[in-house]
Structures are given as C-alpha cells and as structure tokens.
Amino acid sequence: MMCAEELGAYGLRSLGIGERLLPRSDITLCDQVVLIGSGMIWNVYFGVLALAAGFFLATLLALGKAATSAWIRKPADWFVFLFRGSPLFIQFFLAYEAFVRLPDSIGVGLFGAEGADLGWLTRAYAGALVVLFFNTSAYAGEIFYGALRSVPKGDLEAADAYGLTGFTRFRRIVWPTMLRLAWPAYTNEAIFLFHATTLVFFSGFPAWRQQGDALYYASYFADKTFNPFIPYPIVALYFIVLTLIVISLFSAAGRRLNRHLPSSERPRRPRAIGQLIR
Amino acid sequence: MFEYCSDPSALDGARWLSCYLTNGVHLRFYSSFGTVLLLLAITAPLALAFGFLGAAASRSSVAPLRWAGKTYTAMVRGVPDIVFFLFFVIALDQAFEWMRHQALCPGWDAPIRQGAEFNVCPEAKLPRSSAPQAWHEAYNFSLAIVTFAIVFGAFAANVLYGAMRAVPRAQMETAAAYGMTERQAFRRILVPQMWVYALPGLSNLWMILIKATPLLFLLGVEDIVYWAREIGGSKTSAFSYPHPDWRIWYFSGLLVFYLIFTKISEIVLAQLTARLSAGQATAEGERLRRAAPAGPAA
Numbered sequence: 001m002m003c004a005e006e007l008g009a010y011g012l013r014s015l016g017i018g019e020r021l022l023p024r025s026d027i028t029l030c031d032q033v034v035l036i037g038s039g040m041i042w043n044v045y046f047g048v049l050a051l052a053a054g055f056f057l058a059t060l061l062a063l064g065k066a067a068t069s070a071w072i073r074k075p076a077d078w079f080v081f082l083f084r085g086s087p088l089f090i091q092f093f094l095a096y097e098a099f100v101r102l103p104d105s106i107g108v109g110l111f112g113a114e115g116a117d118l119g120w121l122t123r124a125y126a127g128a129l130v131v132l133f134f135n136t137s138a139y140a141g142e143i144f145y146g147a148l149r150s151v152p153k154g155d156l157e158a159a160d161a162y163g164l165t166g167f168t169r170f171r172r173i174v175w176p177t178m179l180r181l182a183w184p185a186y187t188n189e190a191i192f193l194f195h196a197t198t199l200v201f202f203s204g205f206p207a208w209r210q211q212g213d214a215l216y217y218a219s220y221f222a223d224k225t226f227n228p229f230i231p232y233p234i235v236a237l238y239f240i241v242l243t244l245i246v247i248s249l250f251s252a253a254g255r256r257l258n259r260h261l262p263s264s265e266r267p268r269r270p271r272a273i274g275q276l277i278r
Numbered sequence: 279m280f281e282y283c284s285d286p287s288a289l290d291g292a293r294w295l296s297c298y299l300t301n302g303v304h305l306r307f308y309s310s311f312g313t314v315l316l317l318l319a320i321t322a323p324l325a326l327a328f329g330f331l332g333a334a335a336s337r338s339s340v341a342p343l344r345w346a347g348k349t350y351t352a353m354v355r356g357v358p359d360i361v362f363f364l365f366f367v368i369a370l371d372q373a374f375e376w377m378r379h380q381a382l383c384p385g386w387d388a389p390i391r392q393g394a395e396f397n398v399c400p401e402a403k404l405p406r407s408s409a410p411q412a413w414h415e416a417y418n419f420s421l422a423i424v425t426f427a428i429v430f431g432a433f434a435a436n437v438l439y440g441a442m443r444a445v446p447r448a449q450m451e452t453a454a455a456y457g458m459t460e461r462q463a464f465r466r467i468l469v470p471q472m473w474v475y476a477l478p479g480l481s482n483l484w485m486i487l488i489k490a491t492p493l494l495f496l497l498g499v500e501d502i503v504y505w506a507r508e509i510g511g512s513k514t515s516a517f518s519y520p521h522p523d524w525r526i527w528y529f530s531g532l533l534v535f536y537l538i539f540t541k542i543s544e545i546v547l548a549q550l551t552a553r554l555s556a557g558q559a560t561a562e563g564e565r566l567r568r569a570a571p572a573g574p575a576a
C-alpha cells in the first residue's frame with residue numbers, strides 16, 4: 001500500500017498522535033503528502049466550526065443592522081465595520097496579544113479574586129477559532145443584510161395577508177428568502193473562510209508542539225528541502241479538492257432553498273468562484 | 279529628536295512619551311507605513327496590467343494563449359492566496375538565480391539542487407553576498423511586489439474577464455458592421471466600455487489588496503507589522519526606553535490605521551462609481567439620469 005508507513009507515523013501528527021519528531025532528512029514525497037494532509041484537519045476544523053457558529057451570529061447581525069432602534073443598529077454596524085475593515089492578519093495578532101493578557105486583567109474581575117484560567121484562549125484551536133468566527137460573522141452578516149433588504153415586497157405583503165407576524169413571519173417568510181438571495185455570495189464567503197484558515201499559524205498564534213495546519217507543514221518542508229515546487233503544489237491540490245467539496249455542498253443546499261421556484265427562475269449553479277467578493 | 283531627550287532615564291510623563299515616540303526605531307516604524315503605501319502604489323497598476331493581459335489572453339483565438347490565460351485566471355480560485363505568496367517568493371528567487379547561473383557560469387558542472395541545498399555559482403547569487411544591506415532589502419521588496427502583482431493580477435483577470443463579457447454584444451456587432459477589425463473593436467469599443475462593469479469588482483479587489491498588505495511581513499520585508507512586533511515587545515532596562523510588553527497597543531494602532539484607510543477608500547470608490555455610471559446604459563446610470571434636474575448637463 002502506498003505511503004502506509006508514513007500514514008501510520010504522520011497521518012494524525014497534526015493532532016499530536018504518532019511520531020513525535022517531524023521528518024528532518026531524506027524527506028520523501030509520501031512524508032510531504034501525508035503530513036500536509038494531516039494538517040488539513042485543522043483547516044477543516046477551523047472552517048467548519050467558524051462557519052457553523054458564524055451563520056447564526058451573521059443572521060443576528062443582519063437583523064441588527066436592519067433594526068430601527070439605534071441602540072441595536074449601531075453596535076451591529078460597528079462590529080461589521082471593525083471586522084470587515086481591517087486585515088484578518090492584524091486581527092489574529094491583536095487577539096493573541098489580548099488573550100495573553102486576559103487571565104491577569106479581565107479574568108480576575110469576571111471570575112472572582114483568583115481569576116479563571118483563560119490560558120486556553122491563547123492556543124490556536126480556541127483563540128484563532130474565536131477570531132475566525134467573528135470575522136466570518138461580520139462578512140456573512142453584511143451579505144445577509146444586503147439580501148434582507150432585497151426580500152421582495154410582495155412576499156412581505158403576502159405574509160401580512162396571511163396574518164403572519166413576529167417570529168413566525170421571520171422564520172417562514174423573511175429568513176428563507178433572505179438565505180435564498182444571499183446563497184451565491186455566502187458560498188463565496190465560505191470558500192474565502194476556508195482559505196483564510198491558512199493564516200492561523202502564520203500570525204500571532206504559535207503552533208503548539210509543531211501541530212499545525214497544511215500550510216504550516218508545507219512551509220516547514222519548503223524550509224527543510226529549500227524546494228518550494230513540491231510542498232506548495234500539494235497544499236494547492238488539497239485546497240482545490242476542499243473548495244470543490246464546499247461548492248458541491250453549498251450548491252446542494254442552494255438547490256434545496258430554491259426548490260419551490262420554476263427551473264427558469266432558479267439561479268445558475270455557482271461557478272468555482274463566481275464573483276470575488278470579500 | 280528633541281534636545282531634552284539626551285538622557286531618557288531622567289524623563290517622565292509626556293516628555294518621556296514624546297522622546298520615546300520620536301526615537302530612531304519609531305522613525306523607521308513610521309517610514310514603514312510609506313513602504314506599505316509604496317507597495318500599493320506600485321502593485322495596483324502592475325496587477326491591473328497583469329489582469330488585463332490575462333483577461334485579453336483568455337479571449338484570444340489562439341488556443342495556447344487562451345489556455346495560458348484561462349489557467350492564470352483560474353489560479354486563484356480554489357487555492358488560498360497566501361500559498362502563492364509563500365511559494366512565489368522562493369520560486370521567483372530560485373528562478374532568477376537559476377537563469378543567471380545558466381547565463382553566467384556555463385562551465386559549472388556541479389548539480390544545482392543537492393539535497394536540501396540550492397547551489398548556484400557565486401556570480402549568479404542575487405543579490406551578491408558582498409552587496410550592501412540596502413540591496414538585500416530592495417531585492418526582497420521587489421520580489422514581494424512581483425508576487426503581489428502576479429496573485430492580484432489573477433484576481434483582476436477574473437474581474438476584467440467578467441467585465442469584458444458584460445459589455446453588450448450589440449456594441450461589438452455594431453463595431454463589426456462598421457467594418458472594424460477584431461482588434462480595432464477590442465481597442466475602441468470593448469476596452470472603453472468595460473470599466474464601468476469592472477468597477478465594483480475592482481473596488482472590492484482594492485479593499486482585498488489593502489487588507490493583504492500585512493502579509494508583506496511574511497515575505498521578509500520590514501513592514502509595519504515587523505516594526506510593531508519589534509518595538510512593542512517588552513524592553514529591559516538595558517534599553518534606553520524600558521517598557522513592558524506593549525504589542526497590543528501597537529497592533530491596535532495598526533488596526534485603526536487599516537480601518538481609516540479602508541473607510542476612506544470606500545468613500546472615494548463610491549464617488550468614482552457614481553461618476554463613471556453617469557451617462558451609462560446601466561441601472562445606476564438610469565437612476566442618476568432620473569435624479570438629475572432637467573436642463574443641459576453642467
């Protein structure tokens with residue numbers, strides 16, 4: 001079997017299972033493929049969790065931005081502006097520095113005299129996830145807000161005519177239509193989010209015990225072999241596969257959202273990246 | 279900077295701060311903002327040119343040229359841009375040295391790639407090891423510029439390719455009916471009209487480009503992130519201005535810088551869109567036409 005030995009040694013190395021030392025000399029193609037693939041676990045972890053949690057916050061942010069009360073609208077506006085207006089790279093650095101300081105300043109105030117141990121926030125698996133969660137929420141919130149404003153007037157009038165109000169009206173009419181309209185752009189955002197996960201270990205967050213993501217291992221190999229022409233194309237191939245999976249999942253969901261429409265009115269399937277909006 | 283700064287340990291309060299913020303490393307920190315702006319000023323037009331060539335090649339009737347254009351355009355879809363950044367910086371460096379090696383040292387027979395080494399003859403090294411530090415920095419910076427231009431050129435090619443397809447077909451058919459050649463129609467009809475369709479995508483790309491500039495740090499350039507980390511780190515009493523870890527304040531400063539920068543860009547681009555849309559056969563152009571008061575245009 002191809003690469004079986006390497007698969008056993010490094011297949012779960014990014015989680016700390018298997019060989020402790022990374023390959024140093026006589027690096028084979030198998031080593032690179034397996035270890036970089038192992039790093040993809042983290043990219044998928046960050047992407048999936050941030051996206052799943054971000055979806056709900058994004059909906060709230062979109063509603064917040066559309067609220068009539070300035071007390072709700074302004075904070076939502078500022079949140080979106082803060083995370084969309086600044087580079088993710090800086091956000092990672094700033095968050096890391098903030099989390100490092102957290103236990104001895106805010107932690108004491110919030111969790112009693114001795115303070116809670118918030119050290120886990122300085123580790124990438126939690127800290128970077130929080131940043132990615134906020135970041136994708138802000139981008140998706142803006143997308144959802146745009147869609148919310150484009151919900152056809154007739155749909156809302158029909159909802160009123162049926163006597164739907166409040167949360168029922170939102171859940172059954174506004175929300176599905178909003179998602180349907182936002183879906184192509186949201187697919188784009190999901191792709192960008194998965195791409196953004198590669199930044200985690202190149203910013204403030206250190207890789208603990210050399211447990212990093214795909215790009216972390218690729219740049220490790222590029223440093224060790226001084227040959228960029230093998231590890232980076234491997235990462236690229238992994239990401240192309242990941243992107244195709246994301247697209248197929250999202251277009252399946254998109255089909256479901258549009259299933260009540262006649263086929264001529266359904267939006268076309270999203271292309272690999274239809275419009276580059278971020 | 280100021281006269282009273284000669285003995286920092288004797289200072290306190292506002293005077294200490296004024297001396298601290300104007301010492302040598304801080305002046306280099308401030309000038310690195312210039313580095314970022316310089317990168318943007320060079321990269322943006324260069325990437326636009328790359329993108330234009332890529333988009334034009336994708337439409338070419340010559341098959342190999344079209345494939346090259348399509349490949350270039352498709353490059354950034356599906357693969358994170360930072361992979362390209364890390365790749366091109368080393369790959370370009372090695373490519374340049376390899377080409378110089380072939381040209382300058384024809385008699386060299388040792389293999390270039392030996393295990394983990396990349397050995398070209400000493401004459402082919404870029405920059406030469408005897409060159410002053412400034413050349414090394416300039417070389418790194420230009421590698422970064424070319425890398426940015428290639429990657430953002432691919433993004434721009436996507437946008438421009440879409441914009442070229444958005445120009446109404448009737449326009450090109452009319453050009454053909456007037457007896458223009460393919461090339462003339464491209465230059466006189468397609469290119470002047472495509473910009474209004476390209477502008478939303480290009481504005482968006484400009485925002486992405488601004489937010490990509492901190493990646494210069496990863497490419498080995500002494501940019502604002504480098505200096506913020508360097509200066510912000512805690513300084514022991516061995517330094518003239520000892521202080522605890524202040525990186526969080528420096529990064530907050532960078533955050534504010536980027537927020538202001540993107541906000542200003544947003545306002546300017548919105549005005550530009552309005553100006554370009556005037557008189558165009560698009561929804562926005564129609565809206566502007568209706569909104570304008572009757573009478574001759576000013």
